[in-house]
Amino acid sequence: MKYGRALLTSLLATILGAVVIAGIAVALAHLQPHQNPYSGVVGTTSETVNGQQVSVKHVALSLATYPDSLFTGQPHGANGGAHPDWVSYNHDNLVVPANSIVTITLDQYDSGGALNNSFFGQVRGTLGGTATFSTWGYAGCDPSTFVCTSTAKQSLADNGVKSTLTSNQWPYYSVGHTFTLRSTGSAPALLVSVPLPAVYGDKDGAFYGPQTTPNAIGGTYPIQHTTVTFSFKVKGPGVYQWNCEYPCGVKTGNFGEAMSTYGYMSGTLTVK
Amino acid sequence: MANNNSQKFSLKSFLAIWAILTAIGIWISIKGTPWLMMKSASHQMHTAILTVIVFSVAAAPVAAGIYAVQIYALAKWRYKGEGVPPDAEPLRNNVKAVSAWIGVSALLTTFLLIWGLAALASDENVSGPRPMTVNVTGQQWLWSFQYPIAQTLLHHNVESNVLEIPLNNQANFNITSVDVTHGFWVPSLGVKVDANPGAITTLSVIPNKLGVYDIRCVELCGLNHSAMITKAYVVTEKQFLTWLKAQPASQPVATATVKN
Numbered sequence: 001m002k003y004g005r006a007l008l009t010s011l012l013a014t015i016l017g018a019v020v021i022a023g024i025a026v027a028l029a030h031l032q033p034h035q036n037p038y039s040g041v042v043g044t045t046s047e048t049v050n051g052q053q054v055s056v057k058h059v060a061l062s063l064a065t066y067p068d069s070l071f072t073g074q075p076h077g078a079n080g081g082a083h084p085d086w087v088s089y090n091h092d093n094l095v096v097p098a099n100s101i102v103t104i105t106l107d108q109y110d111s112g113g114a115l116n117n118s119f120f121g122q123v124r125g126t127l128g129g130t131a132t133f134s135t136w137g138y139a140g141c142d143p144s145t146f147v148c149t150s151t152a153k154q155s156l157a158d159n160g161v162k163s164t165l166t167s168n169q170w171p172y173y174s175v176g177h178t179f180t181l182r183s184t185g186s187a188p189a190l191l192v193s194v195p196l197p198a199v200y201g202d203k204d205g206a207f208y209g210p211q212t213t214p215n216a217i218g219g220t221y222p223i224q225h226t227t228v229t230f231s232f233k234v235k236g237p238g239v240y241q242w243n244c245e246y247p248c249g250v251k252t253g254n255f256g257e258a259m260s261t262y263g264y265m266s267g268t269l270t271v272k
Numbered sequence: 273m274a275n276n277n278s279q280k281f282s283l284k285s286f287l288a289i290w291a292i293l294t295a296i297g298i299w300i301s302i303k304g305t306p307w308l309m310m311k312s313a314s315h316q317m318h319t320a321i322l323t324v325i326v327f328s329v330a331a332a333p334v335a336a337g338i339y340a341v342q343i344y345a346l347a348k349w350r351y352k353g354e355g356v357p358p359d360a361e362p363l364r365n366n367v368k369a370v371s372a373w374i375g376v377s378a379l380l381t382t383f384l385l386i387w388g389l390a391a392l393a394s395d396e397n398v399s400g401p402r403p404m405t406v407n408v409t410g411q412q413w414l415w416s417f418q419y420p421i422a423q424t425l426l427h428h429n430v431e432s433n434v435l436e437i438p439l440n441n442q443a444n445f446n447i448t449s450v451d452v453t454h455g456f457w458v459p460s461l462g463v464k465v466d467a468n469p470g471a472i473t474t475l476s477v478i479p480n481k482l483g484v485y486d487i488r489c490v491e492l493c494g495l496n497h498s499a500m501i502t503k504a505y506v507v508t509e510k511q512f513l514t515w516l517k518a519q520p521a522s523q524p525v526a527t528a529t530v531k532n
Contacts, residue, residue: 116411116450116451117409117411117416117450118431118522119409119411119414119416119431119433119522122431122520122522124433129520168520180414182413182414182499183499184498184499184501185499185501189503191414191433193414241413241496241499243412243413243495243496245411245412245414247450247451254451255412255451255452255494259412260412260494260495261495262495266495266496
């Protein structure tokens with residue numbers, strides 16, 4: 001009897017341990033983005049296939065990158081959630097239909113600096129190999145060095161000069177973030193990477209240009225922010241991962257904290 | 273219950289069990305190893321597969337001997353109930369058995385050491401035609417490849433997120449990281465080395481089989497470490513030049529040094 005009880009106990013303990021470990025593994029494997037699914041506006045467009053125009057699904061996604069988590073809509077919760085000071089995308093859980101053209105219009109509100117890998121200064125994987133960059137420049141700010149010699153001109157709304165550039169790269173120093181998407185083992189191969197130009201900061205670190213107050217507790221973001229538009233085509237179902245490749249975080253090569261956390265500067269794009 | 277200790281050890285029975293298990297082990301080593309490991313596309317990978325086979329074949333009779341002792345003992349000397357006989361005399365007093373055991377082990381391990389050193393030397397002394405440099409940069413969570421040969425042939429830089437190398441030409445890799453330590457691994461080419469920030473590691477390989485092969489990161493590097501995957505394309509020289517010419521010119525923007 002003692003032998004039987006010991007055998008039963010050891011078997012149950014082994015099974016219980018295996019279940020616990022399997023549960024942890026499954027939970028990690030299904031690590032989910034932190035925000036609600038976002039599908040944008042779905043419609044149709046046409047593309048040329050073998051010389052003929054064919055109808056194809058089109059998805060318009062409106063994204064934004066902010067210097068903190070206090071923006072309108074508050075996906076991180078009241079007062080910016082657990083990390084109100086973390087830089088953040090406004091959506092991290094993107095869902096699009098299979099075989100569709102995805103157009104992203106991305107408003108970029110953050111300052112930046114130089115990339116540590118020139119690879120991400122190029123536009124990659126988009127239709128036509130280009131993106132359209134809409135930026136604001138100011139007198140006294142040098143785009144090649146990202147140096148502004150004056151203090152912030154927040155009251156001079158008409159002082160900025162808007163420029164639009166369609167190019168296969170962002171040719172200047174000032175990158176705020178990137179949108180870089182890659183396939184995991186489950187999805188057809190795809191790499192899309194677009195640099196997101198920064199907003200100028202003055203010599204004291206404040207944002208250049210007039211500010212606005214889009215969030216609930218009084219923070220400000222530049223009215224004259226940068227906007228980037230690009231399109232790419234997705235194929236069959238699968239899950240892609242995306243993140244920002246401009247290292248503006250802390251720890252682990254400046255890719256720690258917000259840079260390595262779903263819901264902030266990393267997320268997924270699910271093709272269904 | 274009869275006292276089974278009176279049953280003498282049957283060398284023939286033991287050797288029969290040992291021989292069968294050894295044969296099974298050698299068969300699994302020879303047939304199973306190539307099936308389990310990635311397909312070979314270079315001399316290094318071929319050497320790696322062959323080394324695993326040789327080491328497994330060398331280990332097969334040793335493992336078979338241990339299992340044969342277990343099986344024989346369970347079959348011949350198991351007991352139930354009262355009157356379990358005492359243990360037999362320890363082998364340490366048996367000079368012949370101990371000498372044989374130590375001698376065979378020494379010969380075996382010496383053989384494996386020499387084989388391993390020879391295989392390692394073979395991997396490091398890569399020398400092939402038309403050596404081409406590829407600079408590899410690891411970053412959370414993407415591999416990028418720069419081809420200096422493009423500057424010579426096309427007068428502009430080429431960067432890509434996939435590795436493209438010509439068949440039977442020596443490829444020399446300079447590998448680094450711009451943030452944390454990554455592990456650059458191309459299983460089918462049999463090459464793996466760390467990508468360390470602020471340092472350059474090197475390796476060389478001559479691919480000898482056309483095809484598409486995985487490149488993975490094998491050093492845990494953060495949230496999307498498992499997605500740090502790309503492809504290596506081994507193509508003909510003509511296909512490589514066609515691909516290189518089709519790549520857009522890479523105009524590097526200002527870059528900063530590694531920030532810690």
